[in-house]
Amino acid sequence: MLDSTSVFYYGEDHLTAKKALAIAQGTITGKLLDTTKQKITKSARAVAHIVDQGHPVYGINTGFGPLCTTKISKEETQILQVNILKSHSVGVGEPIAKDLAKLMLILKTHALAKGYSGIQLTTLKRIIWHIEHDVIPVVPSQGSVGASGDLAPLSHLFLPLIGLGKVHCKGAIISTESLFKTEKFKPIALGPKEGLALINGTQFIAAHAVKVVSQLHNCLKQADIIGAMMLEGLQGSIKPFYKELHELRPFEGNQHVAARIRTLLKGSEILEDHANCERVQDPYSLRCIPQIHGASRAAWLHLKELLEVELNSVTDNPIVIDEQLTISGGSFHGQPLAMALDYATLAASELGNVSDRRIYLALEGNSPGVPKLLMRDTGINSGYMILQYTTAALASENKGLCFPASADSIPTSLGQEDHVSMGSISGRKALQVIGNLEKILAIELLTAAQAFEFRKPLKSGVILDTIHQFLRTKVAFAAKDRVFSDDIEIAITIIQQQQILNLVEKTMNEKSILWNAPFEDKFETY
The missing domain is CATH 1.20.200.10 (Fumarase/aspartase (Central domain))
Known part of the structure; x- marks a missing residue:
């Protein structure tokens, strides 16, 4: 039996299926250590440095998929990250169960908190707010091919960060716009790579x-x-x-x-x-x-x-190891x-x-x-x-x-993603x-x-x-x-x-x- 006062430290502790379910059910509380926050901030700074240097790095200052050779200016990197959330929100079908979407948030938080994704601390704190207050995004069940991440479902999962999409709130489904009015929230200003970091991953499959x-x-x-x-x-x-x-x-x-x-x-x-x-x-x-x-x-x-x-x-x-090394892998x-x-x-x-x-x-x-x-x-x-x-x-x-x-397997992204x-x-x-x-x-x-x-x-x-x-x-x-x-x-x-x-x-x-x-x-x- 799990202690009702148990704490799980995102990015640090070892996550299991049972612990993930316990966090979703509220019998374990997920938190960030100060040392974890420092790693997250360091990774975000590394991405900012890459943008300042202007050296092309996939998804930070280039387009996505078959547009990976298209250079994006420093001024447009933020627009790029917002646009990827919008353009990739193409899910269809009935929404997945609320507890599955909540698990997706928990699993994504743990992965991002490891400090290799260039995410901003403010963004991660907003995601944790959704978990703690049981305000869970509505995610369609269909549309992911399970490679280059669960792009469509994760895009829907994080639309509320930028004021879009819908959420489960107090037994009803409401617009994020309504939620923002009630909570006096403003959309998160996504930094370079953040949109890609949010939607690239296997959290739909893993949940x-x-x-x-x-x-x-x-x-x-x-x-x-x-x-x-x-x-x-x-x-x-x-x-x-x-x-x-x-x-x-x-x-x-x-x-x-x-x-x-x-x-x-x-x-x-x-x-x-x-x-x-x-x-x-x-x-x-x-x-x-x-x-x-x-x-x-x-x-x-x-x-x-x-x-x-x-x-x-x-x-x-890509994975951000440090300012000098980013790795675009699979x-x-x-x-x-x-x-x-x-x-x-x-x-x-x-x-x-x-x-x-x-x-x-x-x-x-x-x-x-x-x-x-x-x-x-x-x-x-x-x-x-x-x-x-x-x-x-x-x-x-x-x-x-x-x-x-x-x-x-059906090739996608104009053949760039030729095995999914x-x-x-x-x-x-x-x-x-x-x-x-x-x-x-x-x-x-x-x-x-x-x-x-x-x-x-x-x-x-x-x-x-x-x-x-x-x-x-x-x-x-x-x-x-x-x-x-x-x-x-x-x-x-x-x-x-x-x-x-x-x-x-x-x-x-x-x-x-x-x-x-x-x-x-x-x-x-x-």
């Missing part, structure tokens, strides 16, 4: 990746728990989760998941009841939970590790995160795919004591049959979204797939709980029994048909609000239960 890391992690943890409940409901075998098996094929994610399942099933009377049954093997959706969930955990870990590098990097261009290119986000999208889709298979398995009626369609009196009742139609539709939709956006990442699309698709996954897991939770009911009066492990009891306070056992969409909406809320995870943590603390899962720090922190 999406922050949400992906958080939401996918939530799904991964709950998929293990729900899968374990389904295993109990269908009287699956514990042997495929034995430590000895996974030590012979020691993928870390597999070992971690298997250990978590063993903890959840420890002390189960249901397991003991069929310990000597004649069933030799379970279907893959039960037997291969460690392999399938473990592979998705590996994909999550890959994204988490790359994202942490990106969150603590300088991603604009640190704005979104490929590192684009490919990892596409991988994470596949990982999320596969979690939903196997979850749908377990739901289907539960409906077949092949497990002793569990009726077909999870209801005794069928014929007049359809039972849980149609819930699987919904998960099939969601799983299929997710599969269609798995084509990697990073596999495509499309990472912004990767991020948007990943969150869409995860949203569908949450719904699939919610339906598996309902069907697993229904199957679990038929094992009574036998008890499972204390954690799963506690979860089942909790769920029954929200959703009753179904002895006959009802409007199941109401149940589904309740279950989706339980998944999204992490109610099960909070209950598991509380139960384990009260009962002094440990996961005893290897690689806990690696897979359970971000």
Whole structure:
């Protein structure tokens, strides 16, 4: 749990996805140290010196993209920076969620505060004001190709600095002009390179990746728990989760998941009841939970590790090392995160795919004591049959979204930018797939709980029994048909609000239960 008095120092501290979300939620306060302010001011002075000397440096006293050979006079450098914000504000589509735009501000502030971008301190302080007062710019969702930075969305993000665009303010969307009248603000007078520094970077992609890391992690943890409940409901075998098996094929994610399942099933009377049954093997959706969930955990870990590098990097261009050295490179290119986000999208889709298979398995009626369609009196009742139609539709939709956006590239900027990442699309698709996954897991939770009911009066492990009891306070056992969409909406809320995870943590603390899962720090922190 993060301390409500915690402080994060932009440009100095190590940023993680969890810390970025905490700053956005207000449980951590972002500040600038005096030494950081000095670095920022020094970098701005270096840019001013370059302008005074007149030596051409991209984006400071030259045009942009294919206009990089067009010299800009000293007197016009400020107009150049304002114009780039205006001309690049070409985003379309529905606005991204307010919390995503706020994350973009936080990530950009941290990158600019490192002191290699030539930003003015006054500009950075205005951005921090927006974060602290929760006055968040409106950013369209479409228009970035994910190279030369997320130009269009970042342009919209920073239009309010110059008095343009719109902002989320106190539950409404208002014009920046109205905000300025209320706050008695004036537009920031952008210095040389500032406009380019603001819009060049990967913060749209990275903000999406922050949400992906958080939401996918939530799904991964709950998929293990729900899968374990389904295993109990269908009287699956514990042997495929034995430590000895996974030590012979020691993928870390597999070992971690298997250990978590063993903890959840420890002390189960249901397991003991069929310990000597004649069933030799379970279907893959039960037997291969460690392999399938473990592979998705590996994909999550890959994204988490790359994202942490990106969150603590300088991603604009050119980079101002000092008065003598500026480097025009490609640190704005979104490929590192684009490919990892596409991988994470596949990982999320596969979690939903196997979850749908377990739901289907539960409906077949092949497990002793569990009726077909999870209801005794069928014929007049359809039972849980149609819930699987919904998960099939969601799983299929997710599969269609798995084509990697990073596999495509369309040249832009008259060929100057001849390979782009499309990472912004990767991020948007990943969150869409995860949203569908949450719904699939919610339906598996309902069907697993229904199957679990038929094992009574036998008890499972204390954690799963506690979860089942909790769920029954929200959703009753179904002895006959009802409007199941109401149940589904309740279950989706339980998944999204992490109610099960909070209950598991509380139960384990009260009962002094440990996961005893290897690689806990690696897979359970971000």
